[in-house]
Every structure is written in structure tokens, then in C-alpha cells.
Amino acid sequence: MPANLSPEYKAAEAAFRSARDPRERLDKLREMLRTIPKHKGTDHLQADIKHRIKELSEELEGPRKGGAARSGPALVIRPEGAAQIALIGPPNSGKSSLHARLTGSNAHVAPYPFTTQYPEPGMMPHEDIYFELVDLPAISPEHQVPWLAGTLQTADACLLVMDLGEPSCVEQVQAVHAALREKRVTLTEHWNPAGTGSETAGEHDEDPFALRLPTLMLANKADAAAAIEAELDAFRELTGVRYPALAVSATTGRGLGEIGPWLFLHLCIVRVYTKAPGKPPDKDRPFTLRRGQTVEDVARLVHKDVARSLRYARVWGKSGFDGQHVGRDHMVVDGDVIELHT
Ligand SMILES: Nc1nc2c(ncn2[C@@H]2O[C@H](COP(=O)(O)OP(=O)(O)O)[C@@H](O)[C@H]2O)c(=O)[nH]1
Ligand SMILES: [Mg+2]
Structure with a gap:
């Protein structure tokens, strides 16, 4: 991060980082641009901020002159409920099936990949509150989704949906990590208590656009697995991933009742x-x-x-x-x- 950033800029950046509402985030980005010291050392950061302002304002401000609006469904989902949780993962792992089952949505489910094309919000009840689950297209090398990282900006956490019975699941999760890394999104197994701003010492990221999302892995299709816990151990061994995990099945409903309480507890x-x-x-x-x-x-x-x-x-x-x-x-x-x- 460039040196000599002003206190005004730093305050704007801190406000941006803690803002969840997309409009508020856009306001804070504009404030960052207004307050950033304009010199060579901040050129890169200035360009980055401008790019983000352009992206977000195009998304939020809808129809542009000449009616040439980006048509189609919203790509930025305004957070609702107790927290916004993104369903991510490789193709066909069962993200949409889980979304449909957990939220009562009619998310498109199909036995072939890339059925889900746009973010699909839905509300998952837990006791007297709701979590917002956002179904998303698959993350895979064959099918890049340019707006995906933009959509993840408002999420509080991720559910990484995997089918551990899929022979390529190790490569699949590596591809997910690689695609996200390119967009400066990191999934983390650390579910820090929010609201306290606590971060592991030395881990504080200086890149204002680096996004770290606490992640719970859902080992889906547990109904089709002979020994899901053993598969999970082997998967962890092979990939080194340390996300907490729940074995679930969108088909039988196994484990689904644990998701709400788990999120409630770990999101504090x-x-x-x-x-x-x-x-x-x-x-x-x-x-x-x-x-x-x-x-x-x-x-x-x-x-x-x-x-x-x-x-x-x-x-x-x-x-x-x-x-x-x-x-x-x-x-x-x-x-x-x-x-x-x-
Ligand atoms: N056996 C089994 N099949 C499932 C389960 N969840 C989803 N599927 C099937 O997996 C395929 C892909 O599901 P879908 O929800 O579209 O996956 P997505 O691409 O991750 O959204 C469909 O044929 C589903 O019926 C599950 O828990 N068990
Ligand atoms: Mg889908």
C-alpha cells in the first residue's frame, strides 16, 4: 500500500470496508477517490478505485442514456436478513438443489453443469430470523463469470458446496481457489467474531479490495457416499483445506438442519x-x-x-x-x- 495516505482517505477506506449495502459502498468508494492524495505513488490505487466505481455504479444505476442498460437480472444483491451467505463451488455439486431446499426457492436444478446463470437470492429461516442464501453459477476454468467477485463483495460468508464423490473434486476445489485468487477473494476457515474488527495479528490485509470470506464446506450428496467422513478426511489430506465442514444431502435432507444453527453460532x-x-x-x-x-x-x-x-x-x-x-x-x-x- 502506498505510503502517506491521509487520515481522511484512511477513514473513507475503513468505512468502505465495513459497509455492506452496495449504495453505501459506492458512496464510500467515491469518498476514497476524492480524498486519496493524488501523486505517482497512488496511481495504481486510484485506477483501482475508479474501476470499482465504474463497475458498481453501472450495476446500481441501471438504465443509461439511450436505454443501453445492462439488461437481465441484478448482479449485486442487497443484503437482507441476519447475514448474506454465498453458495459457491464447482459445477453440479448441488448448490441450486441446496438453495431450493433451504430457502424454498425454485432455483434451477439440472443434471448438467452451468444451469445457474445469475445470482439467485433466497431466505433460509432459522428460528425467528432469516439468513439470505445467494445461489451462484459454478466456478470452474471452463466457464469464467466476470461479475462473480463483484457479487461476493456484499457476502458475509460462503458455503462451499462440494461433491466429494466426484473423482475430480481435488482439482475442482483448486480451480475454485485459483479463480477467486485472481479476483483477490480468499476463502478462510477463520470465522472471526464480527463487530470487533479482530484479525489475527499480522494478517491484516493492506489491499483495500482484498476480500476474505469465512467459509463452511458442505460435503453434499452424502446420500450417495459409502463413508462420507472418510472421504472428507481424504479430501482434507489431499487438498490441505481446513474449512469446517458438514456432511449434507439436498436429496434426503441429511444435515440440512445443522446449517442454520452453525451459521448463527459462528457468525455470532x-x-x-x-x-x-x-x-x-x-x-x-x-x-x-x-x-x-x-x-x-x-x-x-x-x-x-x-x-x-x-x-x-x-x-x-x-x-x-x-x-x-x-x-x-x-x-x-x-x-x-x-x-x-x-
Ligand atoms: N444424490 C444426490 N444428488 C444430488 C444432490 N444434490 C444435487 N444432486 C443432483 O446433482 C445435480 C446437480 O445439481 P444442481 O443443484 O443443479 O447443482 P449446481 O450446479 O451445483 O447448482 C442434479 O442432478 C441434482 O439432482 C444430493 O444431495 N444427492
Ligand atoms: Mg446451480
């Missing part, structure tokens, strides 16, 4: 229920946060004006005694009921 999701003074809490629709987030973050999810004018909150639940008055920095925990006072 925290559900908070809000209530108005003197009223019972709204138990239907929790706000979802991550471990380490605070009352102020809850207020911001309700409305930015509420966050601004917040004086104190009262909390019922594990993070405080019943009705305790707390400040905006109070950390919330799963199941808390919060009454915001502005």
Missing part, C-alpha cells in the same frame, strides 16, 4: 427485541446484530435519528437486570429486550 448473531415504554416487546421481528455491538447500534437499526437523539435505554435480558438503565455503549446479548429513550 445477536437478536434484540425492541419495545415501546409501557408496551410488551415486539417478539415477532428481532433486530439482528453481531456479538460486540451495542445499544447505539440497535438504535441505528431502528432509525438514524433515534441513534442521534438516544439518551439511555432500558434492558431486560441476559445483558442486564430487568429494566436496568444503560448507556449507548452497553453491549447487547442474544435475546435482550431493549426500550430506547430519546
Whole structure:
């Protein structure tokens, strides 16, 4: 990374990195371009930022003059629910079958490769929340998908769907890694607690566009395997991949019930229920946060004006005694009921 980047630029870059909403990301990219010191040493980075602005604004701003819009379905999926999870993997591993089964979508499933052409969002219920699963085209050397890395930018994590009964599965996962590496996307077995910004010491990536996605491997088609656990061990041995894994089957449903709880736990999701003074809490629709987030973050999810004018909150639940008055920095925990006072 070039030296002598200004504090303004660094702040814009930090905001870009933590932004999930595509529009907000575009705003922050423009801010990065506006604040970056303009000299030789930043030429490369400036070009990179410009390229990303062009890509994202073309995607978001839709029809251009002359009606020559990129037609077809959206390639950037606005995150919804507790987290956005991308389904990735080689052709025919069962990504769309899992998507259909987990979200009730009508994702196209076919016994031949490259059936899925566009991102397909769907919501997977888990208790009283949803995870957004995005079905994606296969990643393989024969079939490059130019926009795939752009779509992954809004994801919180990946489900890497593999068929370990496929004789070429070792080459397949290597091809997935290679294709992603070219786009500066790395899959990681580390599911760091989000919201704390914690990263393994020395691992902090200086490339603002490097994307690391925590990954859970789904060893699909477990119904067709004689000994899935042994296959998984052999696969790990041969590839060196260390992703946590679940053996599943889109056909029989085996293991599918474990995915939601696994994601909930490892993404450190925290559900908070809000209530108005003197009223019972709204138990239907929790706000979802991550471990380490605070009352102020809850207020911001309700409305930015509420966050601004917040004086104190009262909390019922594990993070405080019943009705305790707390400040905006109070950390919330799963199941808390919060009454915001502005
Ligand atoms: N036996 C078995 N077949 C499956 C399973 N999941 C998917 N398939 C089959 O694998 C083929 C590819 O499935 P699809 O979902 O289109 O894979 P994608 O290319 O990764 O989206 C189809 O013929 C599916 O019926 C599974 O769990 N077990
Ligand atoms: Mg598919």
C-alpha cells in the first residue's frame, strides 16, 4: 500500500470496508477517490478505485442514456436478513438443489453443469430470523463469470458446496481457489467474531479490495457416499483445506438442519427485541446484530435519528437486570429486550 495516505482517505477506506449495502459502498468508494492524495505513488490505487466505481455504479444505476442498460437480472444483491451467505463451488455439486431446499426457492436444478446463470437470492429461516442464501453459477476454468467477485463483495460468508464423490473434486476445489485468487477473494476457515474488527495479528490485509470470506464446506450428496467422513478426511489430506465442514444431502435432507444453527453460532448473531415504554416487546421481528455491538447500534437499526437523539435505554435480558438503565455503549446479548429513550 502506498505510503502517506491521509487520515481522511484512511477513514473513507475503513468505512468502505465495513459497509455492506452496495449504495453505501459506492458512496464510500467515491469518498476514497476524492480524498486519496493524488501523486505517482497512488496511481495504481486510484485506477483501482475508479474501476470499482465504474463497475458498481453501472450495476446500481441501471438504465443509461439511450436505454443501453445492462439488461437481465441484478448482479449485486442487497443484503437482507441476519447475514448474506454465498453458495459457491464447482459445477453440479448441488448448490441450486441446496438453495431450493433451504430457502424454498425454485432455483434451477439440472443434471448438467452451468444451469445457474445469475445470482439467485433466497431466505433460509432459522428460528425467528432469516439468513439470505445467494445461489451462484459454478466456478470452474471452463466457464469464467466476470461479475462473480463483484457479487461476493456484499457476502458475509460462503458455503462451499462440494461433491466429494466426484473423482475430480481435488482439482475442482483448486480451480475454485485459483479463480477467486485472481479476483483477490480468499476463502478462510477463520470465522472471526464480527463487530470487533479482530484479525489475527499480522494478517491484516493492506489491499483495500482484498476480500476474505469465512467459509463452511458442505460435503453434499452424502446420500450417495459409502463413508462420507472418510472421504472428507481424504479430501482434507489431499487438498490441505481446513474449512469446517458438514456432511449434507439436498436429496434426503441429511444435515440440512445443522446449517442454520452453525451459521448463527459462528457468525455470532445477536437478536434484540425492541419495545415501546409501557408496551410488551415486539417478539415477532428481532433486530439482528453481531456479538460486540451495542445499544447505539440497535438504535441505528431502528432509525438514524433515534441513534442521534438516544439518551439511555432500558434492558431486560441476559445483558442486564430487568429494566436496568444503560448507556449507548452497553453491549447487547442474544435475546435482550431493549426500550430506547430519546
Ligand atoms: N444424490 C444426490 N444428488 C444430488 C444432490 N444434490 C444435487 N444432486 C443432483 O446433482 C445435480 C446437480 O445439481 P444442481 O443443484 O443443479 O447443482 P449446481 O450446479 O451445483 O447448482 C442434479 O442432478 C441434482 O439432482 C444430493 O444431495 N444427492
Ligand atoms: Mg446451480
